[in-house]
Amino acid sequence: MRDIAKAVGVEAPSLYNHIKSKQEILAELLMDIADEFITGMGEVERMDAKHQAKVEALIGLHVRISFIKRDAISLLTHDWRQLKEPTLTEFVQIRQDYEDRFLRIIKMGIEEDEFKDIHPDVALFSLLSTLRWLHVRYGKKDILSIEEMTLQLKRALMGGVLKN
Amino acid sequence: MRDIAKAVGVEAPSLYNHIKSKQEILAELLMDIADEFITGMGEVERMDAKHQAKVEALIGLHVRISFIKRDAISLLTHDWRQLKEPTLTEFVQIRQDYEDRFLRIIKMGIEEDEFKDIHPDVALFSLLSTLRWLHVRYGKKDILSIEEMTLQLKRALMGGVLKN
DNA sequence: CCTACCGATCGGTAGG
């Protein structure tokens, strides 16, 4: 809080004229960014397209948000653990909802023979862990543009590394 | 430190008869587990095999260590940021060394036409971010055995999700 | 191995 106050140019106690608690700031930032993902997921689900295109659209969604809101993303990946009840439970439910909907797309892709017969949870886990670490990648030097990164990730994640 | 003391069954100050500082515990745990990865990498590099087999062996390495040393792995992924100098620099170098050697295998696989012509850094990033989050996956209910998980991850990461 | 305790940090309140 003292750091925030310094950045804003006031004394620490003055912050409390604008906010209720440190928790409140964290919760608000987290819910905002979580909303963007949920909204994006809704748009993808309404797409009239193959499941491959939907998963690729979700890859694009993560790349875009990770690029534009680097800092908030890092909250989403790490700092949500600092939330206290009841916000923690609320957040975990939203997150679970997102994962469930992602998983459903993968399962349908497998059923309809678009995707390989791999363990759907493992596929989801593999996709999401890469997508959730993107903000770290963007912390480094050789920055790829949003378009390049999206293209490369689609190739790597959808098609794997092996030739054939 | 008070939590550790309670778990061990002594008062907090008594810990300092056995250790020098909190930092020392963290550094020691981190260096131990980092060593296991560096040793594993050395063995993989000495394999007389295709680059595909080497990457698959590294997947196996991560799955095994993540399964057996869940707690230490979480230090490696998250808590190393708490290290102070000079140990921090030392750790970052070891980590960089590991990534460089992993990257070299990927690049050689691409050169020798075993792997697709994808951006090597993106491929490494994608593989490593999945492998580094494994300990979270193991925190959940439906646990796959080491063998099953290794098999599934090889398929998902090497071959991707798409049929064909 | 313990008791006693320190100094720094931190989220936050009182009162103006």
Next chain:
DNA sequence: CCTACCGATCGGTAGG
């Protein structure tokens, strides 16, 4: 918006 300050926490030391 500020000054003054509290109570809890935490890594660690002194001294036995």
